[in-house]
Amino acid sequence: xxxCLFCGCYDPDLGCTCPSVDKFYVCPLExxxxxxxxxxxxxxxxxxxxxNKL
Numbered sequence: 041x042x043x044c045l046f047c048g049c050y051d052p053d054l055g056c057t058c059p060s061v062d063k064f065y066v067c068p069l070e071x072x073x074x075x076x077x078x079x080x081x082x083x084x085x086x087x088x089x090x091x092n093k094l
Contacts, residue, residue: 044056044067044068044069047066047067047068047069049066
Protein backbone atom coordinates (compact mmCIF):
# COMPACT_ATOMS: atom_id res chain seq x y z
CA UNK A 41 0.00 0.00 0.00
CA UNK A 42 1.19 3.54 -0.79
CA UNK A 43 2.65 5.35 2.26
CA CYS A 44 1.10 8.58 0.99
CA LEU A 45 -2.32 7.33 2.03
CA PHE A 46 -1.32 7.45 5.71
CA CYS A 47 0.40 10.84 6.02
CA GLY A 48 -2.74 12.95 6.44
CA CYS A 49 -2.17 15.00 3.28
CA TYR A 50 -3.72 12.61 0.80
CA ASP A 51 -6.96 13.46 -0.97
CA PRO A 52 -8.60 10.71 -3.09
CA ASP A 53 -9.50 13.21 -5.84
CA LEU A 54 -6.32 15.33 -5.85
CA GLY A 55 -3.63 12.95 -4.63
CA CYS A 56 -0.91 14.50 -2.49
CA THR A 57 -2.00 17.87 -1.09
CA CYS A 58 1.03 18.45 1.13
CA PRO A 59 2.44 21.98 0.63
CA SER A 60 5.92 21.88 -0.88
CA VAL A 61 7.38 23.88 2.03
CA ASP A 62 6.19 21.20 4.46
CA LYS A 63 7.02 18.13 2.39
CA PHE A 64 10.60 17.68 3.59
CA TYR A 65 9.54 17.03 7.17
CA VAL A 66 5.92 15.80 6.83
CA CYS A 67 5.99 13.44 3.85
CA PRO A 68 7.27 9.91 4.59
CA LEU A 69 8.18 9.52 0.89
CA GLU A 70 10.60 12.47 0.82
CA UNK A 71 14.29 11.68 1.50
CA UNK A 72 15.90 12.93 4.72
CA UNK A 73 17.72 16.24 4.27
CA UNK A 74 21.44 16.47 4.96
CA UNK A 75 23.79 19.36 5.66
CA UNK A 76 24.61 19.46 1.93
CA UNK A 77 21.02 20.50 1.18
CA UNK A 78 21.48 23.74 3.13
CA UNK A 79 24.80 24.92 1.66
CA UNK A 80 24.71 28.07 -0.45
CA UNK A 81 26.33 28.11 -3.88
CA UNK A 82 26.40 30.22 -6.99
CA UNK A 83 24.02 33.18 -7.07
CA UNK A 84 22.96 32.76 -3.42
CA UNK A 85 26.60 32.90 -2.35
CA UNK A 86 27.13 36.13 -4.33
CA UNK A 87 24.07 37.73 -2.70
CA UNK A 88 25.27 36.66 0.74
CA UNK A 89 28.75 38.13 0.10
CA UNK A 90 27.23 41.39 -1.17
CA UNK A 91 25.07 41.64 1.96
CA ASN A 92 28.14 41.18 4.16
CA LYS A 93 29.84 44.15 2.43
CA LEU A 94 27.02 46.54 3.31
